[in-house]
Amino acid sequence: MEENIYELDIDVRILELLGPNLYTNIYYVLAELIANAYDADAHNVYIISDKDKIIVEDDGKGMSYSKGEVGKYLKVAAISRNNEEDSKTALNRLKMGRKGVGKLAALSVSEEVQVMTISDGEKSGFVLSRHPQSKNLQGIPYDKICFKKIESNGTAIVMLNPQYKLHKTQTAIKRNLLKIFPAISKDFKIHIIIGSKEDVIDSVDKEIGRELCACILLGNKSSNIKNTFHNEYSNVDLLVESQPKKFPLMLKDNQGAEKQYDLIVEGWIGAYKSTRGRKLESSDFPDNFISLYAHNKMGEFNILPVVGANRLNESYVVGQLFVDLFELSELPDMALSNRQGYKSDDPRYIKVIEYVKDELLPNIIAKRVAFAKAKKDQNEKEKINKQEEEERTFRFNVNEFRKSTSAQVAQAIINKGTGVSEEEVMFAVENAINANSNMLGLKPHIDQQKKKLFISHTRRDKSIGDIVYNMLVFNNVPPEDIIYTSCDDEVSRIPQGMNIYEYLRKFFVDSVSDKKMYVLFITSDNTKTAWGAMVEIGASWITRVDHKIFNINSFRPEHPLNDEAMWNTIRRDGDGRLTMTELNCDDFCSKIEQVCDVVGYPHKTRKDNKAQLSSLIIIE
Structure with a gap:
């Protein structure tokens, strides 16, 4: 049999320059080789990890030496499509390849790569090297051209002694491949083979939808x-x-003629419920990304650094957007040479970036915030319901304890023949139990769940309420232990959907806990005309709660507030500017520290508190 000659149609020095630098990640290399298989109308691609080699084998149409297909393959950087006529395969797939350099991808992994192919039984094989001696490549003997999975048609790329390793588990390989190559279906499967174990990818990531809390779909x-x-x-x-x-975009085609094209963005963008547990290994691709694809091939893995503003909620964002206009054959190629990004000055890329930055990303972040708020409201509601149930159970148990104990003691005394009636004995015993029931020590869990502080104020006095709240939090009081209805942090506000007075009644009146809330009253001329503030004052008097007063201007708090105690005074002028004297600054800090002592939180030093307060209000 006449020996085939494999001549590389490129300056051999290019291989030495491009080989190790073309791709920086084994999965990008695999994506290029899988894309070649896709363009060859393969139905199956086999990624085989061996001890000293990585093999990518497909059952596509293969390449015939006699028909010139192998020679065409060896023409590196030859444009594979120029118009729509040659943009589809025999199976009507949109071709992914275009530049003609993807075939060199394997040289980023290995210094020597074996290329073996078979077309209708005709075998060919040669060795690509980073350091070829000439354009004539080393051929592989006919009897050495063999395949692991295919028979009559297909191609195998064998990367010898690879510098990069695949993950040790099929699950990890599968997880990473699905992020960069979404064109998986029953008609195009990827088989991952490690030793005797084989796993098949025949659909996109089914789990990701279950892990999203919000999603925006563009098309089907x-x-x-x-x-x-x-x-x-x-x-x-x-x-x-x-x-x-x-x-609509006005663009120039490859011949320089300008006309209008429709740039269409499809796909999805979502937000995770949680990011825990997805990125299992440090070498995995990141979990929060927005990838761009064209003809189902990834062109840029993550545009988040371009469109984002480094906000916390962006860490939950994930998305895959498909823009086939990026790969329209009659338009200039906008992909970078390593296929890991797009030219940032291309009008198509600019338009997509603007759309994601100005519309898609803000919208999905707003959905993520809405989810977090709904979850928080639900948790708060469940917490309150649980507390109410515990209090009902506790109240029932205490009543049963009182009845049972009174009856048993009364019966025991009567049995001794004292001559006292059962009713009299039960009454005396029950009174004694009621008087001492707090000593039973049955309520620590209920006490712990209670809110500890309540900032009573009118809406028009919010600016002072904010200062009091800030100082409490500064002194280690958790926001969740404070009720402040005008708070900018929702954790301290009344849960959404709950009636404010019903909510407060649970803490002022209905609770069986003997630990009463401490109330900080902010009083001013607005207090007497604010129905809510007056109700809160009345409730605190009825339940005998301790309180402190922070007063504005010359308003004089009256009974039932503790009007005999010294209250702190804050001045407010007609423009709403707040000031206080050095003495009142010291007194304000003293009151905050006393409150912390009462509710059990270690406060800051007086010096630190005065410094913090002076950053919130003018001290004169």
């Missing part, structure tokens, strides 16, 4: 997300289904 390209997504809070719209986004 991501039905798997919709099918697995579950909205935990029906009163909040966390799944948005919309049509693909379309933008």
Whole structure:
């Protein structure tokens, strides 16, 4: 048999320059090789991890030496498509390859790569090297051209002594491949083989939809997300289904002619419920990303650093956007040479970045915030319901204890023949039990759940309320232990949907806990005309709660407040500017420290407190 000649149609020095630098991650290399298999109309791709080699084998059409297909393959950087006619495969797939350099991807992993192919039984094979001696490549003997999984058609790329290693588990390999190559289906499967174990990827990540708390769908390209997504809070719209986004753009084609094109963005963007447990290994791809794809091939893994503002909620964001106009053959190629990004000055890229930055990203972050708020409200509601149930149970148990104990003691005394009636004995015993029931020590859990501080104020006096709240938190009082209805932090506000007076009644009146809330009253001329503030004053007097007064201007607090005690005075002028004297500053800090002592939190030093207060109000 006449020996085949494999001549590389490129300056051999290019291989030495490009080989180790073209790709920086084994999964990008695999994505290129898988894309080549996709373009060859393969139905199966086998990624085989061996001790000293990584093999990517596919059952595509293969390449014939006699028909010139191998020679075409060896023309590196030859444009593979220029118009729509040659942009589809025989199976009507949109071709992923374009630049003709993806075939060199394997040289980023290995110094020597074996390329073996078979087309209708005709075998060919040669060795690509980073350091070829000439354009004539070393051929592989016919009897050495063999395959692991295919028979009559297909190609195998064998990376010898790879510098990069695959993950040790199929699960990790699968997880990373799905992030960068979403064109998986029953018609195009990826098989991962490690030793004797084989795992098949035949669908996109089904789990990700279950892990999202919010999602925006653009078109029906991501039905798997919709099918697995579950909205935990029906009163909040966390799944948005919309049509693909379309933008008209004036662009110049490869010949320089300008005309209008439709830039269409499809796909999805979502937010995780939690980021825990997804990135299992440090070498995994990040979990929060927004990837761009064209013709189902990833062009840029993560545009979040470009569109984001480094906000905390961005760490929950994930998305896959498909823009086929990026790969339209009649338009200039906008992909970078290593296929790991796009040219940032291309109008198509600029438009997508603007859309994601100005609309998609803010919208999904708003959905994530809505989810977090709904979850917090639900947790607060469940916490209150649990506390109410515990208090009901405790009250019932105490009543049963009183009745049972009174009856037993009364019967025991009567049995001794004292001549006292049972009713008299039970009355005396029950009174004694009632008087000493606090000594039973049965309420520590209920006491612990109670709010400890209440800032009573009118809405018009919020600026002073904010200062009091800030000083409490500064002195180690947890926000969740404070009720402050005008608070900017919702953890201290009345839970959404609850009546304010019903909520306060649970802490002022109905609780069986003997630990009463400490109330900080902010009083001013507004107090007498504010019904809510007057109700709070009355409730605190009825339940005999301890309190401190922070007074504004010359208003004089009256009974039932402790009007005999010295109160702190804050001055407020007609423009709303707040000031206080050095003496009142010291007194204000003293009151905050006393409150912390009462409710059991270690406060800061007087010096630190005065410094903090002076940053919140003018000290004259």
